[in-house]
Each structure stands twice: as structure tokens, then as C-alpha cells.
Amino acid sequence: MTIRAIELVRASIDLVTPMRTSYGVNTQRDVLYVHIIGDEAEGWGECVALPEPGYTDEYVDGCEAMIRAHLLPLVSGSTTAELFIHDSVAIPHNYMAKAAVEMALLDYWLRVEGKSLATFLGATQESVVSGVSIGIHDDIDELLNVVAGFRAEGYARVKLKIEPGNDIEPVRAVRNAFGDDLMLQVDANSAYSLEDAEHLAQLDAFNLLLMEQPLAEDDLAGHAELAKKLSTPLCLDESIVSLESARTALEIGACSIVNIKAGRVGGFLEAKKIHDLCIEREVPVWCGGMYETGIGRAAALALAALPGFTLPSDLSASKKYFHVDVTEPFELVNGALAVPNTVGIGVAPKSDVLQRITVRSEEFRV
Numbered sequence: 001m002t003i004r005a006i007e008l009v010r011a012s013i014d015l016v017t018p019m020r021t022s023y024g025v026n027t028q029r030d031v032l033y034v035h036i037i038g039d040e041a042e043g044w045g046e047c048v049a050l051p052e053p054g055y056t057d058e059y060v061d062g063c064e065a066m067i068r069a070h071l072l073p074l075v076s077g078s079t080t081a082e083l084f085i086h087d088s089v090a091i092p093h094n095y096m097a098k099a100a101v102e103m104a105l106l107d108y109w110l111r112v113e114g115k116s117l118a119t120f121l122g123a124t125q126e127s128v129v130s131g132v133s134i135g136i137h138d139d140i141d142e143l144l145n146v147v148a149g150f151r152a153e154g155y156a157r158v159k160l161k162i163e164p165g166n167d168i169e170p171v172r173a174v175r176n177a178f179g180d181d182l183m184l185q186v187d188a189n190s191a192y193s194l195e196d197a198e199h200l201a202q203l204d205a206f207n208l209l210l211m212e213q214p215l216a217e218d219d220l221a222g223h224a225e226l227a228k229k230l231s232t233p234l235c236l237d238e239s240i241v242s243l244e245s246a247r248t249a250l251e252i253g254a255c256s257i258v259n260i261k262a263g264r265v266g267g268f269l270e271a272k273k274i275h276d277l278c279i280e281r282e283v284p285v286w287c288g289g290m291y292e293t294g295i296g297r298a299a300a301l302a303l304a305a306l307p308g309f310t311l312p313s314d315l316s317a318s319k320k321y322f323h324v325d326v327t328e329p330f331e332l333v334n335g336a337l338a339v340p341n342t343v344g345i346g347v348a349p350k351s352d353v354l355q356r357i358t359v360r361s362e363e364f365r366v
């Protein structure tokens with residue numbers, strides 16, 4: 001039952017729709033996999049970091065360097081996910097890098113034990129209601145067409161990315177075109193300041209499920225002030241990086257809903273603790289997405305199947321992102337994705353696809 005080696009795999013997979021970052025447009029998802037090879041099983045982890053810093057300070061090249069130099073040396077033949085998280089406490093932050101290694105360790109040891117990640121985490125849902133996150137469109141007719149396309153595919157909830165100058169009118173147009181029944185929410189990715197409170201309050205007219213991360217990542221106090229000025233519930237994403245940050249945010253009223261992404265909080269063990277805190281406080285949570293390939297998507301679905309995840313996820317079908325996914329594709333059935341329930345994360349890369357998308361790989365003996 002010993003871990004023999006760890007392989008770091010860098011791969012590049014074509015995106016169906018280009019991903020826009022502050023540094024430009026990417027037509028491919030640059031991804032880092034952590035592959036654990038042991039006596040009895042193999043485990044896979046996917047790093048959710050994007051190619052460039054922006055969403056947070058982490059980025060995929062940085063995560064690879066962190067894992068190689070500082071995290072892999074913490075893994076011995078018998079290291080469990082719990083032990084790894086315990087031993088990596090001395091290294092601050094680096095949540096996405098740690099989460100990638102943790103996912104691979106969880107997958108490996110759960111396969112050894114014959115248990116699924118969903119069961120291990122305490123999942124209670126067999127499928128997860130799928131929402132879709134739609135980027136900023138300058139042309140409102142084009143935006144309405146995109147929304148109509150996803151609605152036709154069966155997506156139950158729509159999230160619109162907003163920014164100053166591209167907010168009230170697109171939301172009004174989507175609400176008017178699709179009616180009051182559409183579950184609609186917005187994500188500002190920190191693009192506003194507290195001085196925009198009056199402007200943002202105009203969105204209260206559109207019966208949104210929530211407004212996600214309007215202010216800067218480190219501005220919990222500002223979010224608490226803003227929350228008093230809006231009737232739309234505030235949800236935090238970038239600001240929540242740990243159990244403690246979630247506790248503080250809830251304590252001061254900076255949000256009333258939490259978006260949980262395992263990669264952003266250092267892994268599934270921490271994500272579960274945030275979920276449990278939110279259950280205790282009757283705060284609804286939902287699972288965001290990071291353009292994960294099938295490896296990361298499978299694990300995210302196990303998390304999103306926990307009982308506190310009562311709002312639709314941002315986990316969409318594989319074909320929204322990739323022409324060919326690295327695993328069997330996740331498909332939308334009645335607006336939901338099935339939660340993998342076989343051992344570990346429940347999926348593994350298809351060797352022919354993995355071979356085709358791999359840019360380079362390196363194996364380290366443990």
C-alpha cells in the first residue's frame with residue numbers, strides 16, 4: 001500500500017470558448033495534474049490554478065514550482081491527505097498547489113480503501129444541479145443568444161459576469177427576456193468599490209439569487225457595509241480562503257452565502273470544514289468552477305453533493321469547455337450532473353487523450 005512515485009503532468013487541452021484573462025485570451029486550458037503511483041493503486045489530482053495570476057495570486061507555473069520544491073518533499077510512501085495537510089501548515093497560502101496534491105492523495109488512498117470521495121466527504125445527493133457562468137458580452141443581443149442556448153441545453157441557473165459599465169442593462173435584458181422564473185445571479189470578481197453601493201443597489205430590482213464578490217478580496221469590512229445597503233444577498237468567492245476567513249466573514253455579516261471551491265481553500269478537507277460551519281449557521285453554499293477537466297470536475301461534484309450545497313453549482317457539462325475531455329465526458333441530464341460513486345474520485349484519464357494533451361511530465365521517486 002506504499003506510494004512509489006509522483007508524476008507531475010503538464011497538459012494543454014483545447015477550449016470550446018476562449019478564456020479571457022486580464023493578460024489576454026487563452027484558447028487552451030493549461031493544466032497541471034498530480035499523479036500518484038503506488039503498489040496497489042494510482043491517484044490523480046488536478047490543480048485549478050489558471051495560467052496567469054488574477055483570480056487569485058496563484059498561477060499554474062507557480063503552483064508547479066511550489067509543488068516540486070516544497071510540497072512533494074512532504075510526501076512519503078505512507079502519507080495520507082490528512083497528514084500532508086497537517087505537515088504543510090508551515091507553508092502559508094499556496095492553496096491551489098496544496099489542494100492538487102491533497103486531491104491526488106485522497107484519490108489514491110480512497111482507492112486503496114475501496115471508498116468513493118463522495119462517501120468519504122458525506123455526500124447525500126446523487127446528482128448536482130448545474131448552472132452556467134457566462135462571461136461579459138459587449139453586445140446584449142449576443143448575450144441573450146448565449147443564454148438562450150444554455151437554457152435550451154437544460155441549465156437551471158444562469159450567472160452573468162458583470163463589471164462597471166456592463167452590469168444593470170445586461171441583467172435587465174436577461175431578466176426581461178427570460179422572465180421571473182429564471183434563476184439568475186451575478187459575479188463581479190472584485191470589480192467595484194463601496195462607493196458603487198447606490199449603483200449596485202439598482203440590481204435589487206431583478207430578484208437575483210445573489211451577488212458574488214463585488215469588492216476586493218481582502219475587503220471583508222467593505223462587504224459587510226455593502227450588504228446593509230442591498231436587498232440582494234451577498235456571496236463571497238475570492239475572499240474565502242479558509243475556515244477562519246469564512247467564520248470571520250459570516251461573523252461580521254460580509255456575506256450570507258458562500259461559494260466553496262476546494263482549490264481556493266487548500267483542498268477538500270478544508271472545504272468540508274467550511275461546509276460544516278455553514279450548515280451550523282444555516283448559510284447556503286454552492287460549488288464554483290475553475291474550468292476543470294474531468295479529473296477536477298469529478299472531485300468537485302463529490303463536494304457539491306454534500307447536504308449544505310442547496311444552490312445550483314457552476315459545474316457544467318464537459319462539452320461547455322472542451323471538445324474532448326481527458327475523462328469520460330460529464331453530460332447534463334435534466335439540468336444536473338451525476339455524482340461519481342465508484343472508488344476514489346470515480347474517474348481516471350483516458351490514456352490516449354492524456355497522451356495527446358501532455359506537454360511534458362516528470363516522475364519523482366518517493
Ligand code: MG
Pocket residue numbers: 187189212213237238259288
Ligand atoms: Mg466567482
